[in-house]
Amino acid sequence: MSALSRVVRSGVGRKRVQTVVIGLVVMIAVTSAVLGGSLLAASQGPFDRAFDQQKGAHLSAQFDPGAVTGTQLAATAGATGVAASAGPFRTAQVELIDHFGHPVPPIIVVGRADAGGTVDRVVLDEGRWATAPGEIVLASGDRMRFGRGVVGRQWKAGDTQLTVVGIARSASDTAGAWTTPAQLAAFAGDGPRTYQMLYRFSAADTAEQVSAGRTAIEKLAPMAGSVSWLDIRRDAISDTILLVPFLIAFGLLGVVMAVLIIGNVIAGAVSTSTRRIGILKALGFTPAQVTRAYVGQALIPAAVGAALGVVAGNLLMLPILAQTNQLYGTNDSGVSPAVDALVAGGALALVALTAVAASARAGRLRSVDALAVGRTPQPGRGRWATRLTSRLPLPRPVTLGLAHPFARPVRAVSIVAAIAFGAAAVTFAIGLGTSLNRVQEVEDLADIQVNALHEKGARPGPREPEPFDDPAAIEQTIAGQTGTGGFMGVARSEITAAGISGDLDAVAVTGPDSARYYRMVSGRWLTGPGQIIVSTPFLTAAGKEVGDTITLTSHGVAVPATIVGEVFNPDNDGMQVVTDIATLRVAEPELVPSTYYVSVLSGTDIEAYTDSLKAALQPEGAMADELSHGPDEMVIIVNTLTGLLSLMLIVVAGLGVMNTVVLETRERVHDLGVHKALGMTPRQTTAMVIASVVVTGVIGGVAGTAVGVLLQRTVITEMASSVGFRLPSSVLDVYGSGELLLLGLAGLVIAVAGALLPAGWAAKTRVAVALRTE
Amino acid sequence: MTTPLIELHEVTRRYDEGPPALNDVSLSIAPGEAVAILGPSGSGKSTLLNLVAGLDRPSAGTVTVDGVRVDQLGEAASAKYRRARIGLVFQFFNLLDDLTVADNVMLPAQLAGMSRGTAERRATELLGRLGVDRHAAAYPGRLSGGERQRVAVARALMNKPALLLADEPTGALDTASGEDVMRLLTELHADGQTVVLVTHDLVLAERCATRTVQLLDGRVATDTALEVLR
Numbered sequence A: 001m002s003a004l005s006r007v008v009r010s011g012v013g014r015k016r017v018q019t020v021v022i023g024l025v026v027m028i029a030v031t032s033a034v035l036g037g038s039l040l041a042a043s044q045g046p047f048d049r050a051f052d053q054q055k056g057a058h059l060s061a062q063f064d065p066g067a068v069t070g071t072q073l074a075a076t077a078g079a080t081g082v083a084a085s086a087g088p089f090r091t092a093q094v095e096l097i098d099h100f101g102h103p104v105p106p107i108i109v110v111g112r113a114d115a116g117g118t119v120d121r122v123v124l125d126e127g128r129w130a131t132a133p134g135e136i137v138l139a140s141g142d143r144m145r146f147g148r149g150v151v152g153r154q155w156k157a158g159d160t161q162l163t164v165v166g167i168a169r170s171a172s173d174t175a176g177a178w179t180t181p182a183q184l185a186a187f188a189g190d191g192p193r194t195y196q197m198l199y200r201f202s203a204a205d206t207a208e209q210v211s212a213g214r215t216a217i218e219k220l221a222p223m224a225g226s227v228s229w230l231d232i233r234r235d236a237i238s239d240t241i242l243l244v245p246f247l248i249a250f251g252l253l254g255v256v257m258a259v260l261i262i263g264n265v266i267a268g269a270v271s272t273s274t275r276r277i278g279i280l281k282a283l284g285f286t287p288a289q290v291t292r293a294y295v296g297q298a299l300i301p302a303a304v305g306a307a308l309g310v311v312a313g314n315l316l317m318l319p320i321l322a323q324t325n326q327l328y329g330t331n332d333s334g335v336s337p338a339v340d341a342l343v344a345g346g347a348l349a350l351v352a353l354t355a356v357a358a359s360a361r362a363g364r365l366r367s368v369d370a371l372a373v374g375r376t377p378q379p380g381r382g383r384w385a386t387r388l389t390s391r392l393p394l395p396r397p398v399t400l401g402l403a404h405p406f407a408r409p410v411r412a413v414s415i416v417a418a419i420a421f422g423a424a425a426v427t428f429a430i431g432l433g434t435s436l437n438r439v440q441e442v443e444d445l446a447d448i449q450v451n452a453l454h455e456k457g458a459r460p461g462p463r464e465p466e467p468f469d470d471p472a473a474i475e476q477t478i479a480g481q482t483g484t485g486g487f488m489g490v491a492r493s494e495i496t497a498a499g500i501s502g503d504l505d506a507v508a509v510t511g512p513d514s515a516r517y518y519r520m521v522s523g524r525w526l527t528g529p530g531q532i533i534v535s536t537p538f539l540t541a542a543g544k545e546v547g548d549t550i551t552l553t554s555h556g557v558a559v560p561a562t563i564v565g566e567v568f569n570p571d572n573d574g575m576q577v578v579t580d581i582a583t584l585r586v587a588e589p590e591l592v593p594s595t596y597y598v599s600v601l602s603g604t605d606i607e608a609y610t611d612s613l614k615a616a617l618q619p620e621g622a623m624a625d626e627l628s629h630g631p632d633e634m635v636i637i638v639n640t641l642t643g644l645l646s647l648m649l650i651v652v653a654g655l656g657v658m659n660t661v662v663l664e665t666r667e668r669v670h671d672l673g674v675h676k677a678l679g680m681t682p683r684q685t686t687a688m689v690i691a692s693v694v695v696t697g698v699i700g701g702v703a704g705t706a707v708g709v710l711l712q713r714t715v716i717t718e719m720a721s722s723v724g725f726r727l728p729s730s731v732l733d734v735y736g737s738g739e740l741l742l743l744g745l746a747g748l749v750i751a752v753a754g755a756l757l758p759a760g761w762a763a764k765t766r767v768a769v770a771l772r773t774e
Numbered sequence B: 001m002t003t004p005l006i007e008l009h010e011v012t013r014r015y016d017e018g019p020p021a022l023n024d025v026s027l028s029i030a031p032g033e034a035v036a037i038l039g040p041s042g043s044g045k046s047t048l049l050n051l052v053a054g055l056d057r058p059s060a061g062t063v064t065v066d067g068v069r070v071d072q073l074g075e076a077a078s079a080k081y082r083r084a085r086i087g088l089v090f091q092f093f094n095l096l097d098d099l100t101v102a103d104n105v106m107l108p109a110q111l112a113g114m115s116r117g118t119a120e121r122r123a124t125e126l127l128g129r130l131g132v133d134r135h136a137a138a139y140p141g142r143l144s145g146g147e148r149q150r151v152a153v154a155r156a157l158m159n160k161p162a163l164l165l166a167d168e169p170t171g172a173l174d175t176a177s178g179e180d181v182m183r184l185l186t187e188l189h190a191d192g193q194t195v196v197l198v199t200h201d202l203v204l205a206e207r208c209a210t211r212t213v214q215l216l217d218g219r220v221a222t223d224t225a226l227e228v229l230r
């Protein structure tokens, strides 16, 4: 064994705590960075990857069987720009009855012999593909969620019995269900029949490219309708668009935390080793050898920690990825070797760099100076604090400990920073998670949705709910149900607004409780006709402010309106106008609600309520559906991550404190011996050591919480404004005063927890040994 | 004969390697005695003092001080024992650099729970008695060696200990300061304080001790009662 490696080995053995702390911190940092990085990689357009994996259709087109021939359709496969095609598949709009006998909103059923092919490779979530007549595969997606146990059930379409044999998903959202071509042909449904053709284009990145492809196809066969993948993509990612910044923030937090703590621990370790380095140099080691010895000493535990961190990070990825896979129908393993290598390599490089930088500093010291420093704090430092605390009416060991950090101001500041960073990150993570949950809640304000039961003149393509025949009766029924907390009727229409190009969706509301379904950013809720509520992007696009008037045009009739409020409403990317139904009746006298949103009184069993409302509405030709509130999978992921991240950061900050207290105890071992010789009991020693982290803990906690709140507000505001929104206070102000107090105290708790172990060691130090240490 | 203040019975202290630092030592010291422990470096003098102070435990034998079985005390009990009965003076003073002279002196009393005000009064009185009261607000680093050792003695006397233990109190001092500290210990003894001090210096020992105990390789070589000269 060379002298150098012997020095390295003995160094690792001697500084057991620092070695363990470096290993653990590197492990935790690598774990969180791998997790963040892998998630980031996995979240990079989950839709896009699902779409790629499934060879999604850039254009799904419907053709009227009466208007085109099979030859024409076959010819479209060769249209300019078409790279691949599938079909023709027969499709029909079918009203299914589920195994409880409840009608399901009409869906498009496609007759397809198999799930694979060159376009739209449908992924089976559960069960198998339909192979015989009487079998059906349901599409799971945003619109429909099926619990376990649907596969194998008997559904009906009219009189036809259908066995659900599978649940599948199509990234291009090409069907509501699939069955065999023969079964489809056999459906006696009276809805119009169409053919579906699915196309992939050689270029389809822009709306122009997709539309050029469509034009080329239409030249060969007249189309009844079509859906561009870009529209589906926009719908699919609008939910997750707010979550991606969170993941980015998470990944960055992991990396920044890693940098900070690794730097902190190693700088601390090197600074206490100054004397050791001095001795090595006095023995004839060259500065380069000293540096190498030091880097080696730090790299051994760091490498072990990094390896464990990579494993832990990937293990933690598994359950989370299972969720995203479920959500997007992808089947990623989540293991990203590039991320693993990058994080582990980066962490080790960072450790090495810090060690080099810190030991190079010691290397420049002449050995005499190096030998002289590092024993006790520079005498004279922080004596004012000692004088000050000695006046406090507290036990002497406590007042002695309270003054300790002031003897080492630089180290104290760095540990305050570590605690503050931990507290800030925790505060930030919790706040961000809460904000995102609140954003999600905005969409979950209603519990139940009521729609008309039968669709008149059903047509293919995007399905709009039909207006109610007798809204007043519906309203009466809803209002009469026990448990009804409030409801709102909604009629949808298209309008234009002066200064904004293109059609806008208008949401015309009615009912006494409409205000509760929206979260205001500024202004007030509607009080009558002629008033509108809009989102921030609308105001930006129109160049208007709350209080301004704007001219809307509905069905060719000019409708002047006053903007009375700004609302947080991500629907239609914020380009939606909410108004009283009476406002639009000026132009559309026959406008009536097509949907009712109902919320129940708190404490009401929603399921039972829905069932009884369903029964009550049946005679009115309407049905009630419970809106799925259950926390969105992405929100669950974010919450899990938030919890995990907070925990890790607390542990890391605690380790940072522990490392510092161990250093302090080592440096003060002689003073400790003196104290004990003068009659300090183990309990008093513990009290002194713990008191020594109280000031840093409190300052770090308070500062960190403040910074965390500031970060949360800034980031969430930025996140929203990057997509053009301003946020309501319910999303911004997420911390209660009790929470803030707890978060502020968290710093103290972290500090005390970190100090406990070394305090115990200090209490156990033998005086005779301590006093011999010269 | 009065009951001894210190009673060592067949005490052996063995470290991991080497011969025992103390080998089967029995020694009894009466209240009011001033005993000088003499012997070459490594003969076990400090080990003996540490055992009496409860800073260390014997490998075999018993140590009884003022009726207390010191060898059986736990950590907390031995701290309280030191606080109440022992004053310690070291060769290198062991003053706490970041506390003022007064704060250093007050510390043992404050650890025992005495209020700051009471401790301050007693410290002022002690510092005055030892002639270093003008340095009360200064930090130890500013004081000469002799002054520092006087402060250390004041600190040792703070809790009115039954026993004052001094390990080579003049070892780090020049001759004049050394004599000064010796004179101080002699005066304290004259006032009735039991003193056990370790020293190399036979002359000084004979000048202020009533009895000398010579250690050699961890055993008591000679134990001589001196005539009281003064």
Ligand SMILES: Nc1ncnc2c1ncn2[C@@H]1O[C@H](COP(=O)(O)OP(=O)(O)O)[C@@H](O)[C@H]1O
Residues within 6 Å of the ligand: A769, A772, B015, B016, B018, B020, B021, B039, B040, B041, B042, B043, B044, B045, B046, B047, B048
């Ligand atoms: N903590 C210890 N560990 C190992 N050996 C020790 C320890 N303390 C003292 N010794 C040894 O015990 C012997 C007596 O030491 P000590 O009592 O300090 O001698 P003195 O004070 O007479 O110079 C010496 O050989 C010394 O090396």
Ligand SMILES: [Mg+2]
Residues within 6 Å of the ligand: B045, B046, B047, B167
């Ligand atoms: Mg000695």
